[in-house]
Amino acid sequence: MRKFLFENVTNGGAIPGFHQLQEKYLGNVYLKEKEALRKRLAKKPIAVIFDETPDVEGRCVLNILIAPLEKDESGRILAYLADTVFLEQCNHSTVSVSVVKCLQEYDIANEDVIVFDTDNAAYMKKAYTAALQSLFPNSLHVTCMAHIMNLIGDAFRRPFDQLNAFMLSFSQMFYHAGSRKRRYLQFMSGKHPTRQKATMAPNPCATRWNSWFKAVQYHSEHFKLYKEFIEMEIKVSGSSAPQSVERLHEMLQNEDMAQCLQVQLSIMADKCKHILQLLDIFQSRKPITTKVFDYFEDLQMNFTANKELQYESCAEHFEGLDVHHATKTHILNLVHLAYSNAEEKLTREC
Structure with a gap:
């Protein structure tokens, strides 16, 4: 592809490689999007959805999503992936610490968190009752009905x-x-x-x-x-x-x-x-x-x-x-x- 571009496109040889895009540009784009999301979530009541799943290498991956509890222009409530955390151990302690850290990174006030939504796993319920419930006094814990079924x-x-x-x-x-x-x-x-x-x-x-x-x-x-x-x-x-x-x-x-x-x-x-x-x-x-x-x-x-x-x-x-x-x-x-x-x-x- 690079040979084709160099021979057939003016200044084709100046197109950067994928590693340069990753190292130089992707990080800046990520920070820009993260800042835009921080502003979008500021001072709004939110729901926090988090779930753990194993990846292909058997690691514990915790996905944390945040949804502002107001409809957008299309009339829907959208959830945004705020962070993906790789955990060496998956238990109520590591999960609650990761969630709190994520919310702090987005400058979300504790009183603005209205809902925590998880599956019905015992360690997820304990993460709420043992830590998150006391830190976020306005919150309610909702478990996944499909997981219960x-x-x-x-x-x-x-x-x-x-x-x-x-x-x-x-x-x-x-x-x-x-x-x-x-x-x-x-x-x-x-x-x-x-x-x-x-x-x-x-x-x-x-x-x-x-x-x-x-x-x-x-x-x-x-x-x-x-x-x-x-x-x-x-x-x-x-x-x-x-x-x-x-x-x-x-x-x-x-x-x-x-x-x-x-x-x-x-x-x-x-x-x-x-x-x-x-x-x-x-x-x-x-x-x-x-x-x-x-x-x-x-x-x-x-x-x-x-x-x-x-x-x-x-x-x-x-x-x-x-x-x-x-x-x-x-x-x-x-x-x-x-x-x-x-x-x-x-x-x-x-």
């Missing part, structure tokens, strides 16, 4: 060890396996020729809070096709079949286990709709603060009603399957435990 969802799905093992193996089967993904999509397209396009199963991921429930709904819809596909993969892979494919083959060849998985997927795909709906609501951009109490009250009643689930209430999920009585009892006990765990977590967090 994610914690409830974690408690809800925890008892299903067999189901979680199946879903994990299914995801692992496609790691670094482009040819297997192509075969799977071709297989699913052949089974559903009228559909627009075959898709991969959602990958349950800790950072996408509704992904486990989406995956359950996907697997419940396609489960009857998996045995045939896995048998094809065993033939294609031969002795080099990965452990994930072998585990799935073993599960699906065991008729009792396969039926147990099918029923669990069917029940969970149906029963998780309420949790999935609230997760979507709480992660949307629509203000729902005035409805939060009603949402959680409805959720509490839903958990209470389903905690003592009887076979008659979910008989449709067993239709067409010759499931042993002991297996039915085991599945209903898992559902009972899931709702009990979720109800306990809801009571504790709210």
Whole structure:
């Protein structure tokens, strides 16, 4: 590029390199923008949003955003990234010190801080109660409703060890396996020729809070096709079949286990709709603060009603399957435990 500019552009050789832009100009631009933001925030009521996340190197990264609590020209309240702090240790002490230091750098008066908004992690709540609450007397601590719902969802799905093992193996089967993904999509397209396009199963991921429930709904819809596909993969892979494919083959060849998985997927795909709906609501951009109490009250009643689930209430999920009585009892006990765990977590967090 530099050779091209030098040969074809007048004074092309005088264009500085990227390192010169970084070393000479970027710092000045940053300070100028920081000063402009300081003036924009001066003497205004503000909300402080902060959250921690790991980076690709496994370090703790704390992002601190500040939002003036007044609408801009477009009628929106905007949050600005004020600082990104790399923490050697992430706890309530390091978090509160970083937040206070950031606010001091922007000359924000303590009485102007109205809201602290964090997730529902214990160390975040302690950062407020142990330090920030006393320093900022006008402040209110608001926790993320979506994070609370994610914690409830974690408690809800925890008892299903067999189901979680199946879903994990299914995801692992496609790691670094482009040819297997192509075969799977071709297989699913052949089974559903009228559909627009075959898709991969959602990958349950800790950072996408509704992904486990989406995956359950996907697997419940396609489960009857998996045995045939896995048998094809065993033939294609031969002795080099990965452990994930072998585990799935073993599960699906065991008729009792396969039926147990099918029923669990069917029940969970149906029963998780309420949790999935609230997760979507709480992660949307629509203000729902005035409805939060009603949402959680409805959720509490839903958990209470389903905690003592009887076979008659979910008989449709067993239709067409010759499931042993002991297996039915085991599945209903898992559902009972899931709702009990979720109800306990809801009571504790709210």
